[in-house]
Amino acid sequence: VSTSSAGGGYHHGDLRAACLTAALGLLEEGDQANVSLRAVARRAGVSPTAPYRHYPDKDSLLAALATHGNEELRECLVKADATATPGDEFVVLAQAYVAYAVAHPALFRLMFDHACTKSNPETAASAAAVTEVLAARVSEAVPPERRQAFMIGCWALVHGLGSLLLNGKLNSSSPDEVADLTRTVVSTMLGSTNHAH
Amino acid sequence: VSTSSAGGGYHHGDLRAACLTAALGLLEEGDQANVSLRAVARRAGVSPTAPYRHYPDKDSLLAALATHGNEELRECLVKADATATPGDEFVVLAQAYVAYAVAHPALFRLMFDHACTKSNPETAASAAAVTEVLAARVSEAVPPERRQAFMIGCWALVHGLGSLLLNGKLNSSSPDEVADLTRTVVSTMLGSTNHAH
């Protein structure tokens, strides 16, 4: 029962990873409805039923996709966090979060919307790991009694900003505009005092 | 070319409205994938193609659904706004917005996610009318140079809070818990000074 999906050169290469790649491509090109097991197989150059050797059903593939997205988003946040300068942390984290949402709209929706996301434990764990990056900074900056509310508020703010942007509810097209808007909005909402201490 | 959909008693009643009602029911019971023209017709007790007498295609039905939701949400906001006491406005508006999202998850997603929402002018107008309720309060409370950022921030905050809640990312089940959480989070994020003047 090996769970390794990397490396290899099986029969026809690493089909498990190829399915993920194919599904990500379909997701970036359209929406979630664009991702069918048959389309994934087609794009991976394989028969319609080959993916069943690696995923028990369609929801498993989607869950794997969401897990991948959560891990990628977490990495973005960690990287951004590492480059933050004092006083900058929340803006930088927010920019990373929003940038990811805008760059991968369909995947972002899948990560947060889809039912399989909640039922799959691995996916749920990867989702929890995302918020921990933010929670760590909040713990540093906010006194214990306000931590929970502040944490949820920050998350809601960036999540909402990302959602509104990727659904075209705000006028910001380029990544730079998105980053500027995020900085302005987050600064305004958090105030100059940053709610710290 | 009468656009009236109310009143009546046609051949078999007001099928236009019946389709909307049926579609809303399907939406509340499941997700957007649950709404097919055929299912709508079935639930309205009518042949599979009867809805085509009232909607040129499926997207038109969905757009009408989204328009309905936007109008309903706007009414909730206006009503909440009218009951607000001084200093309370943003919390009360936020509670109304979040409560609507949580009460109508699938419709809320449709209103903000779906592509037909943007291409249909009537739907787009009804969506714009929603934010105007919030914008009016922001204009009263915030100096001009911070209005836009504050407006977007508030919207993102409540939209994000609603999204996270309806996707089960936060632990709040009952309407009361949702209202309390919303109050706490919004108060924390806006601070005690309310950013006014």
Added chain:
DNA sequence: TGTACATCAGTGAACGCGCGTTCACTGATGTAC
């Protein structure tokens, strides 16, 4: 080093499904005279 065999990744035909949409129709309503 060479043969026999188990494993299991990938195949391809087939299933039943519900979908959106078209088309020619039917039959009730309401108007013109």
Added chain:
DNA sequence: TGTACATCAGTGAACGCGCGTTCACTGATGTAC
């Protein structure tokens, strides 16, 4: 008041589609001896 007719809401058969999933299979890989 009564008949002829236009309108048009609703019908039902039919289309072609892609889907998720099953099943018995095939054929390459890798191990045991």
